[in-house]
Amino acid sequence: MSGAGPGGTTPPKPPPLLGGNLSPQTPSAPPGPTFAELWRELEPLGRNPDTGGYRRYSWTPADAACRAWFTRQAGQRGLAVETDNNGNLWAWWGPKRPDAIVTGSHLDSVPDGGGFDGALGVVTALAAVDLLQEKSFYAERSVALAAFTEEEGARFGVPCLGSRLLTGAVDPDAARALTDDTGTTLAQAMTAAGHDPGRLGPRDDLLDGIGAFVELHVEQGRALAPMGAAVGLAEGIWPHGRWRFEFGGRADHAGTARLADRRDPMLPYASTALAARHAAAENGAVATFGKVIVEPNGTNAVPSAVRAWLDARAPDEATVEETVTAVRSASESFCEEHGVTLSVRQESFTPLVRFDEALRDRIAATLAAAGFSAPVLPTGAGHDAGVLAACVPTAMLFVRNPTGISHSPAEHADLADCEAGVRALAAVLEDLAG
Numbered sequence: 001m002s003g004a005g006p007g008g009t010t011p012p013k014p015p016p017l018l019g020g021n022l023s024p025q026t027p028s029a030p031p032g033p034t035f036a037e038l039w040r041e042l043e044p045l046g047r048n049p050d051t052g053g054y055r056r057y058s059w060t061p062a063d064a065a066c067r068a069w070f071t072r073q074a075g076q077r078g079l080a081v082e083t084d085n086n087g088n089l090w091a092w093w094g095p096k097r098p099d100a101i102v103t104g105s106h107l108d109s110v111p112d113g114g115g116f117d118g119a120l121g122v123v124t125a126l127a128a129v130d131l132l133q134e135k136s137f138y139a140e141r142s143v144a145l146a147a148f149t150e151e152e153g154a155r156f157g158v159p160c161l162g163s164r165l166l167t168g169a170v171d172p173d174a175a176r177a178l179t180d181d182t183g184t185t186l187a188q189a190m191t192a193a194g195h196d197p198g199r200l201g202p203r204d205d206l207l208d209g210i211g212a213f214v215e216l217h218v219e220q221g222r223a224l225a226p227m228g229a230a231v232g233l234a235e236g237i238w239p240h241g242r243w244r245f246e247f248g249g250r251a252d253h254a255g256t257a258r259l260a261d262r263r264d265p266m267l268p269y270a271s272t273a274l275a276a277r278h279a280a281a282e283n284g285a286v287a288t289f290g291k292v293i294v295e296p297n298g299t300n301a302v303p304s305a306v307r308a309w310l311d312a313r314a315p316d317e318a319t320v321e322e323t324v325t326a327v328r329s330a331s332e333s334f335c336e337e338h339g340v341t342l343s344v345r346q347e348s349f350t351p352l353v354r355f356d357e358a359l360r361d362r363i364a365a366t367l368a369a370a371g372f373s374a375p376v377l378p379t380g381a382g383h384d385a386g387v388l389a390a391c392v393p394t395a396m397l398f399v400r401n402p403t404g405i406s407h408s409p410a411e412h413a414d415l416a417d418c419e420a421g422v423r424a425l426a427a428v429l430e431d432l433a434g
């Protein structure tokens with residue numbers, strides 16, 4: 001929590017995400033005021049007033065509000081919206097025909113995430129449709145806008161859950177049994193939100209109808225700013241995964257239990273977090289413990305258990321494995337030293353992704369003709385596009401992030417760059433679907 005002063009004063013209202021840039025377009029500005037209008041409508045949904053970050057977790061009221069917003073916006077543009085059996089939203093522009101061009105991203109967020117991660121790709125897709133409709137573009141191929149569910153895995157632990165279910169990368173029974181931090185299963189959460197979890201599972205029929213998927217996303221890192229480029233293209237995604245570490249100790253009194261008698265799981269956990277940092281630095285990887293749950297979480301008690309999640313990523317799979325093995329074996333010896341039990345379970349893994357080169361070359365040529373020089377970048381961030389890439393030709397566009405910060409309320413993109421993203425995406429859709 002932040003913001004409330006010691007006197008309990010009301011926290012300051014977070015500034016609008018696009019700063020003061022929302023003034024009406026000047027006559028010389030390119031078309032596209034719809035982006036700012038769309039953004040303004042979506043901006044308050046699921047936003048935490050204390051931090052300015054987003055808590056748009058799947059199958060919650062915030063998620064429902066985002067879905068309703070998307071459905072309304074798509075409907076206003078004459079698109080037919082459907083929710084698939086896995087909870088992903090699809091908005092079809094024109095009749096559904098084979099070889100469709102799909103664009104979109106996700107509307108869920110990490111805890112206190114930024115407003116752009118995922119949402120930018122969805123808002124941009126709607127605004128790109130506006131641009132194309134304004135010029136009476138006739139789509140030869142069907143166009144669909146997609147918003148995938150639980151991309152961040154913030155509630156049920158498995159990232160890109162909606163696209164993994166769609167492609168068959170996750171077993172539906174295992175998905176139904178996933179739990180959130182309160183013990184609610186995905187099946188229960190979907191049922192409570194009015195969706196039938198019994199229908200979860202792969203949809204080859206849907207995938208077979210997709211000719212290409214293009215996801216636009218805010219840049220997560222700071223490569224485009226020094227290159228002076230508003231828009232970039234993805235080369236691929238680093239392999240990455242999540243591992244759950246469970247440290248089991250014995251609860252005791254913080255004042256009376258002698259240090260020598262304790263079996264305190266916090267201590268091997270703390271050493272393991274440092275070991276992860278060392279292993280990552282040594283291997284050219286990144287490794288993060290970003291989520292920790294302590295039982296029973298009392299100030300004056302030695303904890304009984306610590307659950308912590310390791311997120312590890314590297315340019316190649318062998319390095320991820322080497323890093324995780326090093327962390328795990330260091331953790332085993334810390335646990336032994338403190339009389340603490342350890343169990344480690346992999347909760348998700350995404351192999352190295354290389355996006356379709358022919359599609360990327362075609363998009364680069366389209367962007368060049370539209371006046372964009374789009375550098376090609378690798379990324380350590382996961383995306384639904386990375387999951388779909390196993391089944392359909394897939395590409396990603398990035399919009400410049402001037403600070404590089406992401407998964408944080410400080411995540412930002414300038415309005416002019418977002419609008420450049422709209423024009424770039426519209427040009428790509430026009431080329432691919434025209």
Ligand code: GLV
Pocket residue numbers: 151152159380381382383
């Ligand atoms: C999603 O943004 C991820 O990279 O974990």
Ligand code: MN
Pocket residue numbers: 110117152407
């Ligand atoms: Mn994210």
Ligand code: MN
Pocket residue numbers: 106117118151217382383
């Ligand atoms: Mn994202």
